[in-house]
Amino acid sequence: MPKMPDTPVFAEPTEKHPIKLADGTVHAGSVFLAAAIDHPRIEAGAYSYASAHTPPDDWAAHLAxxxxxxxxxxxxxxxxxxxxxxxxxxxxxxxHRYDGISSFPFAIFGGGEMAGRPSMPDGSQAKDTVIGNDCWIGQGARIMPGAQLGHGVIVGAGAVVSGTVPSYSIVAGNPGQVRRVRFTPEDVQQLLQTAWWDWPIEKILAHEAEICGGDVGALARAAVGPF
Structure with a gap:
């Protein structure tokens, strides 16, 4: 029996299609976002991926x-x-602008420059949408303008999420509501301090069991120990 490698083989974060099938072909329906998206208003961290049953030509337009x-x-x-x-x-x-009487965007149908037209929002209320590290967003979810998801958040399938979602909580429904918190406040604080997503990938793979397990103390010990 061949000897197993000490460190598991893992996809590079620069690979567009990181999942290899048994026949050696790639799974076109899953991509590392940092490699698949070239959009000046989208930032995606290493190893974050998206999947689609029908792979789009433009992942940025598909998602946002x-x-x-x-x-x-x-x-x-x-x-x-x-x-x-x-x-x-x-x-x-x-x-649309909705602080006045009508929300109809007259400016987009008239041609020419839209900025500054009375029917257009002035952009002063535009907020970034921020997704923390290690978030799992379920099938068909809608993340609304300016939503702020903490680290380790799980979003249920079909949820419509707005506002601020605390780290390590589960949000579901329409409107999205926090159904429960995954860990105690003390454990959440400890998890945020470990920040395992910032470790070198070799250390992450060496401690896969602790990262995917439920023992927060074991992960905290791994954070300060050698790998």
Whole structure:
């Protein structure tokens, strides 16, 4: 029997298609976002991936269809995030002006420069959408403009999420509500201090059991120990 390697073989974060099938071909429906997206208003951390049953030609437009190169806001996605099929980030540029009587965007139908027209939002309320590290966003979820998800958040399938979601909580439903917190406040603080997503990938793989297990103390010890 061949000797197993000391360190598991792992995809490079620069690979667009990191999943290899048994026949040696790639799984086209899953991509590392940092390699698949070239958009001036999207930031994606290392190893964060998205999946789609029908792979799009443009992953940026698929995930954030209202985020344009000239948009004032950004979509910021941390490291090691998992984004399921059908997830949509509805960013601030999707908004109409709604502080007056009509929300109708007259300016977009008249041609010419739209900025400064009375029917257009002035951009002062545009907020970045921020997804923390190690978040799992379930199938068909909608992340609304300016949402702020902490680290380790799990979003249920079909949820519509807005506002601030605390780290290591589970949010589900429409409107999205925190259903429970995954760990005690003390454990959450300890997990945030370990920040395992910032470790070298070799250390992460060496401590896969602690990272994927439920013993927060074991992970905290791994954080300060050698690998």
């Amino acid at each position: 269809p209202y985020l344009y190169p000239a948009s004032p806001e950004k979509l910021r996605i941390g490291k090691f995030c998992q984004i399921a099929d059908g997830v949509t980030f509805i960013t601030s540029s999707a908004n």
